[in-house]
Amino acid sequence: xxxxxxxxxxxxxxxxxxxxxxxxxxxxxxxxxxxxxxxxxxxxxxxxxxxxxxxxxxxxxxxxxxxxxxxxxxxxxxxxxxxxxxxxxxxxxxxxxxxxxxxxxxxxxxxxxxxxxxxxxxxxxxxxxxxxxxxxxxxxxxxxxxxxxxxxxxxxxxxxxxxxxxxxxxxxxxxxxxxxxxxxxxxxxxxxxxxxxxxxxxxxxxxxxxxxxxx
Numbered sequence: 001x002x003x004x005x006x007x008x009x010x011x012x013x014x015x016x017x018x019x020x021x022x023x024x025x026x027x028x029x030x031x032x033x034x035x036x037x038x039x040x041x042x043x044x045x046x047x048x049x050x051x052x053x054x055x056x057x058x059x060x061x062x063x064x065x066x067x068x069x070x071x072x073x074x075x076x077x078x079x080x081x082x083x084x085x086x087x088x089x090x091x092x093x094x095x096x097x098x099x100x101x102x103x104x105x106x107x108x109x110x111x112x113x114x115x116x117x118x119x120x121x122x123x124x125x126x127x128x129x130x131x132x133x134x135x136x137x138x139x140x141x142x143x144x145x146x147x148x149x150x151x152x153x154x155x156x157x158x159x160x161x162x163x164x165x166x167x168x169x170x171x172x173x174x175x176x177x178x179x180x181x182x183x184x185x186x187x188x189x190x191x192x193x194x195x196x197x198x199x200x201x202x203x204x205x206x207x208x209x210x211x212x213x214x215x
Contacts, residue, residue: 006133006167007039007069008183008214010191011207013059015044017193025055028203029062032196035207038066039189041092043073056082056089063087069112076106083111090114092135095122100131114169118149120159127164135191136160138172139182143194154185161186176206180213190214 011032018028025042032040042059044052052075059070064087071090072079074097079089090112091103098106100113107113115131117123126134138151152160157170170187175195182190190210198206 006169006189007037008189009037009207009210010039010041010169010171010189011037011196012041012043012191012193014193015042015047015055017197021197023203026058026062029059031202031204032207033062033066033068035204036211037207038068039071040068041071041073041191045073049075049078052078053081057085060085060087060089071112071114076103079111080107083107090132092116100126100129104130117160118152120163123160123163127166131166133167133169133189134160134164135169135171136187137170137191139170140173140178142173154181157182157185157187176209176213179210183214 013025013028018025042055044055056072063070069090070087071092072082073092076091076098079091082089088111091107092114093100093103094116100115103113112132114133114135115126116135117126123134136157138149139153139157141151160168167188168186169189169191170182171191174182174190174192179190192210196203196206
């Protein structure tokens with residue numbers, strides 16, 4: 001992944017979601033890798049630093065030797081430590097986290113940095129900062145985040161697209177059925193969490209289906 005390109009599917013390994021199914025992180029990651037996923041974020045809002053770094057090491061091991069980009073949610077400091085291993089880690093920050101420029105000083109010039117946005121007034125200044133991509137949403141209603149912002153809908157994706165030339169990742173309630181409509185609204189990529197779990201199907205097959213539909 002470069003600053004100008006981003007894979008269509010942005011998979012998110014959310015620790016809480018994995019625990020509810022349940023599915024071990026390594027097995028989840030292996031299925032994504034085998035499906036051809038090349039962009040994965042790890043998100044764990046509850047674990048301590050040591051546990052998060054152990055999870056990062058697992059993901060690094062699974063994706064070693066592939067062209068995948070790995071992203072850690074929130075923690076630029078831990079992403080920098082994780083990057084000392086076999087993979088380069090980027091970081092995704094929110095509106096209340098480190099500024100992208102500050103995150104850049106921690107993870108380094110070559111790391112990928114993403115920034116969450118939820119409204120036009122957040123996108124306009126973000127279009128000029130050092131983030132490599134912007135995330136916008138939630139596009140549809142979601143139960144993954146208890147403190148989710150108001151739904152922006154496909155019109156919100158269109159408005160975001162008009163305000164930035166940076167790669168745009170849409171997130172929130174995205175499924176196999178609606179993912180194509182989000183790309184057609186202007187997103188470069190769709191971030192998927194719960195949508196990777198479909199009853200009676202493996203994560204590998206669902207991820208492969210996403211990739212096929214988003215070509």
